[in-house]
Amino acid sequence: MRRVSPADAQRLGYVACRCGLSGNRQHSLQQYPMIENRTGPQTIEFLTKRVVALGAVQVGQFLVDCETYMSVPQLGVQRTVHVLHNSEQPASVFALLESGSKVVPLIADGLFDLLMMKMTTIYTSKKQTKIESKGPRFEIGDFCVKLGSVTMSQNFKGVLVEVEYRPCVVPASAWELIREFLQGFLGSTVSNQAPQYLQNRMNEIYQPMDTIQQYLEHFGQYRKATGIEILSTKSSKVIANVNVNANTTIGEVKQELHKLKKAANINRQSLRLDAKGKSLSDSETIKSLSLKTGGKLYYKDLGPQIGWKTVFLLEYAGPLVVYLWLYQRPWLFYGNVNTSNFHYIAKCAAGAWSIHYVKRLLETIFVHRFSHATMPLHNLFKNCSYYWLFAMYVAYHTNHPLYTAPSKFQFHIGSIIFVLCELGNLSIHIALRNLRPPGTTVRKVPMPTKNPFTALFLLVSCPNYTYEIGSWIGFTVMTSCLPAGLFTLAGAYQMTVWALGKHKAYKKEFSHYPKNRKAIIPFIL
Template identity: 45%
Template sequence: MPCISLSVTAGIYHRRRRDLSRFLLSVQSPLKHQVEILDWETKKQLCFLDKVEPNATIREIRLMFHKLYPRWYPARQSIKLDPKGKSLRDEEILQHLPVGTTATLYFKDLGPQIGWTTVFLIEYTGPLFIYFLFYFRMTFVYGLDERFTSSPHPVVNLACICHSFHYIKRLIETVFVHRFSRGTMPLRKIVKLCEAGNFSIHVALSDLRRNGSKTRKIPYPTKNPFTWLFFFVSCPNYTYEVGTWISFTIMTQCVPVGLFTLLCFIQMTIWAKDKHCTYLREFKDYPSHRTPIIPFLL
């Protein structure tokens, strides 16, 4: 009898020890998540990701989804908590989202993507070379009699230099920067100052996101005088660019250039208002006296 009792006691001891070990392992090991990804329109299930780490980021989930659907690479994916909501950022962590251990996310195909550097290189290279077609009087534009002839008016050459300088500067910014006491002054200086101001603003905006940071910040003036326009407007880079095109229009006194300047002003005003509203929405302490593009007016 004592042997049987001892054997039973030992069995109970080992069973409890095993149960305790399992409990400790379950406490130490974080609970895995399950992620269900549905089509944002049809609500059809596209995939079910099992045993996802709770500290997994949205970028990691995009990569998991990409393995199952190679044609939808991460940049093409929009992952949302709600079909009509905003896309989740790459750095957001699964366990910090308002979901349980079984999360339902919605996928939207953004279509084929192209890098922003490529977009801006194409955007600025086009106007640069199109202008040359008319400046050098190409045969298929002016005919054989006027081909490769030069204009007798110096302003034509000056306009070409200013136009080329503007777009070459923008190309250089795209590659290396993006990640801008007298009562009067000569008209020719407006172009120089507007281009310098535009460049200074782009540099100041680039400095807000050093070392690959994606955190949005309120832009403020720096020691560079060209950035002091930030005291009055949210998008001084657009203000300077509008000034450049107005100066170019006065210089050339050309109706098509004036129409182009007007269209540029309308488009940049739309962009400036959108950015201004975004700043007001994201930052409660955003300077209330700033206007989108024109100081005190617009």
């Protein structure tokens, strides 16, 4: 019989198949790997169709649950008590005491549960380990089939299929018949040999405790599957336990939390190693984070989200509308003025401003590929306030009736800087777009292309920010406008922070990253 390792179980899931009877009836245990890319409910539905196709009729539901208690350290030798219930024997409670290599089985009535509650000073229940198998129950001739969905702390673990054969109570007398039924029902995954548990009991009379023993064996395998705890950043309370493997990504953990209805949409989730730590990237894996079985991640709900493309469109459309609105309707701020006397540099400034933000809008629609789908909605108001208010501040001065224009030479120098940097910024954005295949978040080391403007990649990690700052320096020079200079300084500070962060991330992610590159200012920073 092929055994499924805990790693395989948590990666693919598996279905454990038990055939036998509740009471003194024939029973054996098999394992049936779940079909890849099929969820637990889908597997139950798949098996249900197979059973019904054989002529089975559903007759109610069933439930088997298990809770484990550990002795307190003061007792010395560690003792474990497993308490199980089977809906086929509703008046009985099954218990197994493990002490070292000894296992003592016990069948009692419902008062045993009350006894365990009274013994909390001696035995304590292990948190988050209550496990159960429940689902539909079918009858077909002399067989009874139970399709159980296994959950632990409300987290799906796998599927157990129990098959009972009623006429016989001795395994050796009925194994071949059971095997044929199992293989016809479950396919070639069923071994020709009897399960290990029954091989030494083939000539003994089958007892209800044998069913419990086999359930406990499988429950133990589910519990040993690799898992991590997800805690709230606010209260540090456990939200869920998620099964993972070494290659599970943070993005997949988020999907599982959402599937379990333990967390909001994955775009609202932030997972961290510490309650006050930084958000982890969706591409990071359990292995890269050095998380082990029983490890912890902290969850925070980021609140309502908005798509990055929508954010950019609102951020860039606002300054364009505000500036041109004030340019075309100066009487809103200055009263009745003669617009025909506006200096041609003020008109050129409006044109340059429009070119920049129209370019940004078109890049948002046709060029940019975003590594993150959304951002918190509350950030939208902060970002829009920054762009829109600065647009009004700059437009108020460049369009003022008393605006003093710079010399032609200064205007021409500023205009040349502005145009060249705008072309450079566009070239870098196109080069970055071509680094990332559509629909992915793949990251590569950016390198110069045949476009000469991209040669700046040889000197800095974020030349798009370098060109952006250059554009606004050129705008400030061509307009000789102090508010434009303040806008340039504010933007340069923020872009420098972003560039330093990206530069650090590049060096951490790519061991072969060019060492001579700076973050944003060639040879300096």
